[in-house]
Amino acid sequence: MSIPGQLNPSPRILLGPGPSDAHPRVLSVMSTPLMGHLDPQFLTMMNEVQDMLRQAFITKNHLTFPISATGMAGMETCMVNLLEPGDKIIVCVKGFFGVRMFEIAQRTGAEVIRLDAPWGSVFDVNQLRDVLTKVRPKVLAIVHAETSTGAWQPLEEVGKLCHEFDTLLLTDAVTSLGCIPVKLDEWGVDAAFSCTQKGLSCPPGLSPVTFSPRAVEAITSRKTKVQSWYLDMGMVQKYWESDRHYHHTAPITMIYAIREGLRLLLEEGLEARWARHQLHHKAIKAGLAALGLDYTADPKHQLPQLNAVKIPAGVDDLTVRKKLLNDFGIEIGGGLGDFKGKVWRIGIMGHNSRANNVLLVLGALEQCLTSVGCKIAPGAGVAAANAAYAG
């Protein structure tokens, strides 16, 4: 029999696609002793979390709460509740997480139409209008912030367009919530899911979801039961919203965490939060350019919080990432799917969107890239970032 030793990890700075570092206040509340999932104190806390989530999503949607599992379960929750056999859905694919939505939708028995665009690009409304006209689906699914490419899908016009065709708009907001504007009601988004470990600066473990009244109507008028019992919104809702009917034991500590993460977001203010992400993006972008690293996403649609750059020719992905991790404790992300070994993903999100991290990762990258033979003017990355901050 063997028992491993005390938890004693080397410290990390998480500048990948997520998990991003949790805010110290979030870590602190996580050692709070437990309470019961039906304790009146906990029920109050659930209401607070719902209210703050609505503020974060900028929505009045009544049906808004975190699913008791990670972001991918939120994606599945939206799919299995909105779709049943016989329904049609268009899934827009322009990166790894679009593919994910396609795969999960396929398990619902719905007819799934896949619309592809090059990785790193975004869809424009005319493309979407064409396919909506042809297919007239129940749901159109699209990723807001494509974590695999760093591309920022504009959604301002998409909801209105979908509603012309009586189509529900489902959006992956995993990497957008708490980093860039997410204006669900204004844009006419009908269902969205997110996570805790990125913009909200919490550990992974919950997936906030929200459904518009139109989406709720689609759910309540289903002919078949939702194929997942655990993710059945109608059942989970009875615990979160109405008679507090026991469904499963809520992950108490993660609710403490998201409550604190949402408090941090709202104390800062949404506009200030978005502006902070833009500021540090401007700096890291200037710095990465000075290091000779090009972005993968369309420059007009670059996410501030997720900077995906092409690995320079001749440079080995893992050599550099291992050196960053071992010498500096810095984690950045590798590429997913088609981008494996070709792309690095540098996340500057939530609590981690700070000048300290920008300067540090640029300095460390300079050292790592130089060590594998890249020619970089000494200090170029940091100098460019500081110039951007000054300008």
Add this chain to the structure above:
Amino acid sequence: MSIPGQLNPSPRILLGPGPSDAHPRVLSVMSTPLMGHLDPQFLTMMNEVQDMLRQAFITKNHLTFPISATGMAGMETCMVNLLEPGDKIIVCVKGFFGVRMFEIAQRTGAEVIRLDAPWGSVFDVNQLRDVLTKVRPKVLAIVHAETSTGAWQPLEEVGKLCHEFDTLLLTDAVTSLGCIPVKLDEWGVDAAFSCTQKGLSCPPGLSPVTFSPRAVEAITSRKTKVQSWYLDMGMVQKYWESDRHYHHTAPITMIYAIREGLRLLLEEGLEARWARHQLHHKAIKAGLAALGLDYTADPKHQLPQLNAVKIPAGVDDLTVRKKLLNDFGIEIGGGLGDFKGKVWRIGIMGHNSRANNVLLVLGALEQCLTSVGCKIAPGAGVAAANAAYAG
């Protein structure tokens, strides 16, 4: 816009059916900064958790790891991976969680045969032999520790019996792991799921699952895809066991927690852990009897960690539970389903299986019951418990 104040709950002592209080060492590790879900340090930790889970389940099952969601998701994981349309399953129902298994199994498209026994009782092997002979199902599902009734289902003979009929034995070990013997390999259990918030003294949020080689073969020879993408063992396994293929972002902090909870279990030793639960059960049982409270479960099959007692005639459930919560910060559980308003469930599990809690809850219950008119000899509960400890 409103932002709630700092997290500041009144302290609780959780003596219900779970969540039970987390051990202070578990709470402490939960404020450890995050690491990435593909960090070499984290991969090592995953291996450690798997190894310790196998020790806790007393199994050599390779396919053993925690699902990234709560216990009910573990139940669904077992059902959706083992069953596909056309399969037959017998679900043994003798309490609320048997009903749950029945409901979840029904969503798989399998033919579900429900075998009922009175709540509080357990099944004997002859009953099971009869139905296995008639049905010859792919799976037989049974709850080991029925949290709604406190009944302890013997499993020693059930695995062998199932294997005579080429049937897989699926067991709900949510309330048994870390409290009473769970000897999966010796008993021939093919699949089991548990939770973190009971015997393991962690917060809720993960569901350890384990599958025998026979169960794995059933999964790999499926004709259809698993209906849940998030709970698809074949996919999640690629992250936990083989090529570390990204499936979802593991709930890092909860993995820290279960690692610590398992360390605590193995440091104490399984036999010592089980004996401790028996010791404090003997004391609380004597005390509850002295307070005039009768158990709901068959006395020959009473769980030590979950003491379900009948609410005395004329006593209002909520009045007493509210007083316990408000005056003492003590949470005990109400009844579920058929037992709602009729039963209290007193959990003395994991870290909370201690003399302090036994004496405290007996003293507090005496005060609460007396306040609603029950006639109790002063100090009777504590006196009886202390006599049991002395004897």
